[in-house]
Amino acid sequence: MTPFLNKFRHKRLVFVVFYAVIFLFLASSVPSVRKPLLNTLKPGFGLFNLLRREIGGILFYHRNFIQNEKTKSQIEALRLKLNAMEEYYLENKRLRSLLSFKEQSPYKLVASRIIGRSPDNWSSVIIIDKGRHHGIIKGMSVISPLGLLGRVVEDTLYTSKIMLINDPNFAVSGIIQRSRQEGLICGTLGNNLLMKYLPKDADINIQDTVVTSGFTPAYPKGILIGNVVEMGEEFSGLTRYAVLKPAVNLSNIEEVLVIIQPEK
Amino acid sequence: MTAPVTKLILLAVVLLILPFQVTFLPYFKVFGIQPDLLFLIVFIASVKFNFGWAVVFALLGGVLKDAFSIYPFGINTALFCLWTLAVKELSRRISLDNRLIQIATVLVLNILHNILAGFLYFGSAKVFIPWAISLRIILFGALYTVFVLYLSGRLLEHIPD
Numbered sequence: 249m250t251p252f253l254n255k256f257r258h259k260r261l262v263f264v265v266f267y268a269v270i271f272l273f274l275a276s277s278v279p280s281v282r283k284p285l286l287n288t289l290k291p292g293f294g295l296f297n298l299l300r301r302e303i304g305g306i307l308f309y310h311r312n313f314i315q316n317e318k319t320k321s322q323i324e325a326l327r328l329k330l331n332a333m334e335e336y337y338l339e340n341k342r343l344r345s346l347l348s349f350k351e352q353s354p355y356k357l358v359a360s361r362i363i364g365r366s367p368d369n370w371s372s373v374i375i376i377d378k379g380r381h382h383g384i385i386k387g388m389s390v391i392s393p394l395g396l397l398g399r400v401v402e403d404t405l406y407t408s409k410i411m412l413i414n415d416p417n418f419a420v421s422g423i424i425q426r427s428r429q430e431g432l433i434c435g436t437l438g439n440n441l442l443m444k445y446l447p448k449d450a451d452i453n454i455q456d457t458v459v460t461s462g463f464t465p466a467y468p469k470g471i472l473i474g475n476v477v478e479m480g481e482e483f484s485g486l487t488r489y490a491v492l493k494p495a496v497n498l499s500n501i502e503e504v505l506v507i508i509q510p511e512k
Numbered sequence: 513m514t515a516p517v518t519k520l521i522l523l524a525v526v527l528l529i530l531p532f533q534v535t536f537l538p539y540f541k542v543f544g545i546q547p548d549l550l551f552l553i554v555f556i557a558s559v560k561f562n563f564g565w566a567v568v569f570a571l572l573g574g575v576l577k578d579a580f581s582i583y584p585f586g587i588n589t590a591l592f593c594l595w596t597l598a599v600k601e602l603s604r605r606i607s608l609d610n611r612l613i614q615i616a617t618v619l620v621l622n623i624l625h626n627i628l629a630g631f632l633y634f635g636s637a638k639v640f641i642p643w644a645i646s647l648r649i650i651l652f653g654a655l656y657t658v659f660v661l662y663l664s665g666r667l668l669e670h671i672p673d
Contacts, residue, residue: 364534367580368588369545369626369649370633375534375580401582409582416639417582437645438544444640499541 346503349393355468356509357391358382362502363407372415372437374398376504379406387466389507395472395495396420396460397504408506412498413441413473421463422473427451430461433473433492441474443490450488452476458492468507519565526553526569530576543648547657550577551625552664554592555618558599559608570596583633591628595621611665618661622654 350357358378366373378384380403390397390410398418402409411418414435422433422443429450431443446452456476462469478491529549537546550573557569574589581588598621599608608614627650634641 364531364580365538366582367530367533367537367550367577368548368629369653370630371582373582411582416634416641434640437641437649442640499544 342503345393346505350505353505355507357505358384358508359503359505360384360408362504370437371417372412372435372498373401374410374412374501374504376408376410376506377406378506379404379408381405383508384408384506389467389471390504391471391507392496392501392504395474396467397496397498397501399466400506410504413494413496414438414498420467420473421461422458423461424450424452424476425457425459426453427456430463431458431490433458439493439498440477441492441494443476443492444482444487446488446490448481448486448488452479452488452490454479458490519561522553522557522569523572526550526572526576529553530580534580542656543652545649545652545656547660548622548625548653549660550574550588551592551595551622551657552618552661554596555599555614555621555661558596559603559614563596563600566596566600567593587629587632591625591632595625611662614665615658615662619654619658622657623650626650626653 346359350359360376360378360382362374363377364375376384384400384403386400386403388400390399396413398410398412398415400408401411412435413420413433414437416435416437418435420433421430423430427450429446429452431446431450433441433443436442443458454476458473458476460467460469460471460473472495474492474494476490477493479488480491481488533546533549537549540546554566554570554573558566561569570592571589574586574592577588577592578585599617602608602617606613608617630641630646630650
């Protein structure tokens with residue numbers, strides 16, 4: 249063996265490999281060596297496996313984290329698109345309803361968008377994007393498919409100012425649809441309107457519908473104004489008043505219809 | 513920032529504030545009341561600049577507000593000039609550099625502005641506004657305006673005299 253070994257430079261290494269091979273052969277063939285060996289090496293394997301799992305978890309988490317961030321930004325982008333689509337859908341719905349009302353209405357109407365509101369708290373005014381150029385002049389009535397909105401108080405070539413029905417300077421003659429009782433409807437800057445100068449024996453009940461009487465030339469007859477929600481007696485005791493809830497929610501209107509010709 | 517540059521920036525702000533007050537601010541109404549940003553700009557100009565420039569800002573702010581109002585033209589212009597004069601007179605007697613004094617001054621002047629504007633708008637007309645709504649406009653309007661001043665208080669500190 250020695251002459252054989254003399255051929256190798258690293259004799260010690262050859263000896264170690266030789267004995268390891270012998271040992272492994274014995275270990276694989278002799279069960280009594282394998283089992284204790286496995287049992288001895290188990291904690292070491294366990295530790296390495298733990299390390300492997302942790303590193304795998306970190307890599308998996310990092311991958312998931314990156315993917316999660318990408319997914320979140322995609323969700324946000326889609327949410328924005330969805331909101332925009334929702335807005336378009338609602339606008340489409342409103343404009344269809346407006347168009348349908350315009351076509352069926354006996355009045356000649358001009359549709360406009362609201363581009364501004366009054367800058368102070370003592371008036372209830374809106375500014376629309378149509379003016380004299382579109383046939384709108386001062387004094388014309390303004391409505392929505394739900395009811396009366398107000399009247400045009402100022403006009404320029406391309407814009408108009410509209411006084412809403414809850415402005416204190418607004419007044420229109422109205423009648424109770426059921427009993428035909430007439431009264432004067434005024435704005436109060438609040439959410440409700442006031443119907444004044446009702447006689448003490450006026451036939452008026454809660455939930456009665458109030459429409460324009462047609463006595464005020466600017467407002468065609470029969471346009472819905474609102475419903476009675478409360479009644480009371482004036483301070484003088486001679487007349488009564490009724491509080492009306494407007495048919496139109498004045499704080500969330502976006503498009504209006506101006507009556508440029510009362511009858512087509 | 514030099515004072516002339518500041519004046520130009522504030523002039524530009526006044527021109528931008530009006531479209532903002534007419535288009536976006538109504539969506540920030542609380543109990544149906546919105547703050548008066550043009551009044552605040554006029555007050556800031558009265559405190560920070562000399563009388564001449566303060567009057568320029570008062571005239572500009574008043575004209576812009578009157579242009580979008582339905583009431584007789586000139587009411588807001590006249591009232592803003594009056595408050596500019598009042599602030600200048602007040603600044604001779606007490607220092608308006610203190611934040612609390614500024615807030616108190618704006619509160620009082622805005623209450624007076626709302627009362628006077630209401631009288632001038634409706635003085636001759638037979639209109640009915642419930643007391644509760646009038647008080648809401650006068651008092652809550654001033655409080656909301658003061659709240660906006662408080663939030664923008666840091667801005668005042670950076671404006672040079």
